[in-house]
Amino acid sequence: MTENSVDEFLLGENETPNEDERVFNDEGIERVTGGLVTDWSPAATFDVLFQIAGLSRQADPSNIELHTFAYLACLMSIFRGRPASDWGYTFSAVPPTLPFSPAIESALADLIKGGFIEATVPPGPKNNTEVVLARHGITDRGRQELEIWRGLTMFSSRVAYLDAATKTAVFSSFPAVVNSLSYEPQLNAALLTDGPRMLLTSVTSAPLYEQFAALLEVLGSEHEELIVPASLYLNFLTQQAQEQLDQSLEVQGDET
Amino acid sequence: MSVSSLVAAFRKLSLESYEAAVYEIYGEAGIDALVGLLADVRNLLTHVPHEMLTQGLVVIAPVDPFVTTMAYDEGATIVQPAELAGRAVNALTVVVLNGGGYRVWLSNTVDVVSNGPILTYRYVHNVVEELVIEGTPWRINDTPWACKMAIPTFTELDDALIKYVAENRIPMQCEHLARTWRDGKRLAFVEKPERYMRRSLIWALKFALKDVTIRPEVGQGETKPVDVEITWLSIKRSAIIEVKWLGNSGPVGSSSFSTSYTQVRAVAGLKQLAGYLDIRDAVDSTTPVMGYLMVFDARRRSLTATQTIVDAEDGLFYAMSDPDYPADLLERADMGRPYRCFMEPICN
Numbered sequence: 131m132t133e134n135s136v137d138e139f140l141l142g143e144n145e146t147p148n149e150d151e152r153v154f155n156d157e158g159i160e161r162v163t164g165g166l167v168t169d170w171s172p173a174a175t176f177d178v179l180f181q182i183a184g185l186s187r188q189a190d191p192s193n194i195e196l197h198t199f200a201y202l203a204c205l206m207s208i209f210r211g212r213p214a215s216d217w218g219y220t221f222s223a224v225p226p227t228l229p230f231s232p233a234i235e236s237a238l239a240d241l242i243k244g245g246f247i248e249a250t251v252p253p254g255p256k257n258n259t260e261v262v263l264a265r266h267g268i269t270d271r272g273r274q275e276l277e278i279w280r281g282l283t284m285f286s287s288r289v290a291y292l293d294a295a296t297k298t299a300v301f302s303s304f305p306a307v308v309n310s311l312s313y314e315p316q317l318n319a320a321l322l323t324d325g326p327r328m329l330l331t332s333v334t335s336a337p338l339y340e341q342f343a344a345l346l347e348v349l350g351s352e353h354e355e356l357i358v359p360a361s362l363y364l365n366f367l368t369q370q371a372q373e374q375l376d377q378s379l380e381v382q383g384d385e386t
Numbered sequence: 387m388s389v390s391s392l393v394a395a396f397r398k399l400s401l402e403s404y405e406a407a408v409y410e411i412y413g414e415a416g417i418d419a420l421v422g423l424l425a426d427v428r429n430l431l432t433h434v435p436h437e438m439l440t441q442g443l444v445v446i447a448p449v450d451p452f453v454t455t456m457a458y459d460e461g462a463t464i465v466q467p468a469e470l471a472g473r474a475v476n477a478l479t480v481v482v483l484n485g486g487g488y489r490v491w492l493s494n495t496v497d498v499v500s501n502g503p504i505l506t507y508r509y510v511h512n513v514v515e516e517l518v519i520e521g522t523p524w525r526i527n528d529t530p531w532a533c534k535m536a537i538p539t540f541t542e543l544d545d546a547l548i549k550y551v552a553e554n555r556i557p558m559q560c561e562h563l564a565r566t567w568r569d570g571k572r573l574a575f576v577e578k579p580e581r582y583m584r585r586s587l588i589w590a591l592k593f594a595l596k597d598v599t600i601r602p603e604v605g606q607g608e609t610k611p612v613d614v615e616i617t618w619l620s621i622k623r624s625a626i627i628e629v630k631w632l633g634n635s636g637p638v639g640s641s642s643f644s645t646s647y648t649q650v651r652a653v654a655g656l657k658q659l660a661g662y663l664d665i666r667d668a669v670d671s672t673t674p675v676m677g678y679l680m681v682f683d684a685r686r687r688s689l690t691a692t693q694t695i696v697d698a699e700d701g702l703f704y705a706m707s708d709p710d711y712p713a714d715l716l717e718r719a720d721m722g723r724p725y726r727c728f729m730e731p732i733c734n
Binding site for chain 1 (some may be wrong): 389392393395396397399400402405406409414417421424425428486529534537539541542581585588590593595596597600601602618620621622634689709
């Protein structure tokens with residue numbers, strides 16, 4: 131892995147857009163695919179290692195949860211005003227798995243193969259009707275590697291976003307974050323239509339940008355850290371879920 | 387939503403958020419302290435069962451560990467919460483020490499004095515879970531589970547349903563289920579209680595069941611509505627849960643019940659569920675669907691609408707009385723085990 135390979139796709143640590151110029155509008159994450167293979171990304175490798183180190187303090191995450199928290203980190207990068215195309219890899223909604231990033235999946239496999247991550251499969255399902263996914267913990271070797279990588283310029287600018295996403299889990303539970311984030315406008319649309327789609331494109335991102343503009347207005351542009359915005363956004367999506375649930379219960383009636 | 391509605395929604399959430407309050411008062415240092423405190427609480431509660439903490443747990447952390455010191459008498463120092471494992475503890479106070487480790491007391495009434503700002507987590511089982519900021523308590527738990535910092539998580543739906551039934555035998559925590567009762571003694575339901583039961587079950591599973599999405603299902607096309615749909619994220623597979631209730635319901639203060647359901651209602655629910663499964667299979671035979679019945683049972687023997695108290699003999703008469711389900715339905719390959727959540731009344 132070379133530092134230069136993704137330099138052109140990542141803003142430096144001091145390149146966050148001026149708060150007054152934050153417009154939540156860009157050419158969409160599809161621009162990433164122009165110069166970077168979709169199933170391998172050094173940024174994704176760092177993200178997976180960082181997230182597993184952070185999340186496993188609470189519980190060892192599954193690959194599904196890693197995709198979700200990586201997507202949340204990407205959303206926080208967008209909230210900070212960086213274009214989605216700078217994230218370094220893409221996300222898709224491929225129901226029932228959403229969000230999904232081939233780069234995250236590939237990075238996880240490589241990290242397991244390299245001995246940086248340990249995958250543990252919990253005891254099998256009792257009735258063979260459900261799927262039990264592997265949980266992932268970081269090894270000593272992975273921890274040492276992470277310490278080296280997080281000092282690299284190409285990765286250090288990602289830490290604030292990844293940190294906010296993983297630390298937000300302490301206020302809730304992994305399943306709650308996965309369920310709440312499924313009400314993010316693009317994921318919600320994908321789930322309702324049951325169709326695959328690329329996320330964070332120039333076409334699909336408008337509702338997200340509207341939500342982030344409102345969140346920014348409430349918090350104020352001087353708000354520096356990202357844990358509170360991440361938590362409030364998840365709470366907002368939870369509220370959306372609650373409202374959809376109430377509407378559905380009204381439609382269902384009381385005596386089905 | 388319009389822009390102004392979005393702003394209003396976020397503003398309301400921000401005002402209700404203890405995370406935002408901590409940031410407002412203490413800035414980034416406060417958020418760091420809060421994340422550390424709750425991580426410590428989560429760790430602690432993996433070793434000390436929250437169900438035993440009937441007197442209370444208090445965990446105190448300084449906002450600025452390099453400046454704030456705390457004064458107290460006695461107590462013992464531990465390096466990690468795992469050292470508390472195995473004890474039957476109903477009261478506990480823990481102070482997070484500046485240099486690492488913890489000072490602990492087997493009491494919830496310890497006098498701790500600090501010379502700087504602190505954050506305090508407080509939990510009393512089935513009574514309160516809150517964060518105290520500058521003397522003001524902020525509610526933490528908005529879930530149907532007893533303790534938000536110790537929500538059990540499951541990879542199997544059956545395990546989650548078993549735990550849900552066990553937690554709600556004495557239904558005190560869940561605010562959704564609390565709205566189902568017609569009276570303070572939990573003798574009968576209000577009218578149309580089913581929506582609160584569905585909401586409780588959906589929210590409980592959202593917080594506890596891993597690697598799935600959980601949504602209410604609304605009938606589309608030929609598919610009749612079921613109450614809860616669970617979709618596994620890693621594979622094309624679903625489960626549906628049909629919710630039914632047993633017991634009596636009616637308006638508050640009325641001299642008669644408007645609806646009364648016996649075990650016949652549960653049996654009808656299982657038949658209805660089997661019908662849903664047949665329809666789902668006909669509509670989409672490529673997605674395996676398992677069916678589950680969840681029965682909320684508040685049957686009380688010989689209950690009248692004007693009754694205000696019940697003794698244990700009548701109140702718990704049906705506690706161990708499962709409906710007699712048809713064997714052919716239970717033996718279906720796509721039929722999961724039916725669950726019954728018997729919700730105990732407050733008996734005299």
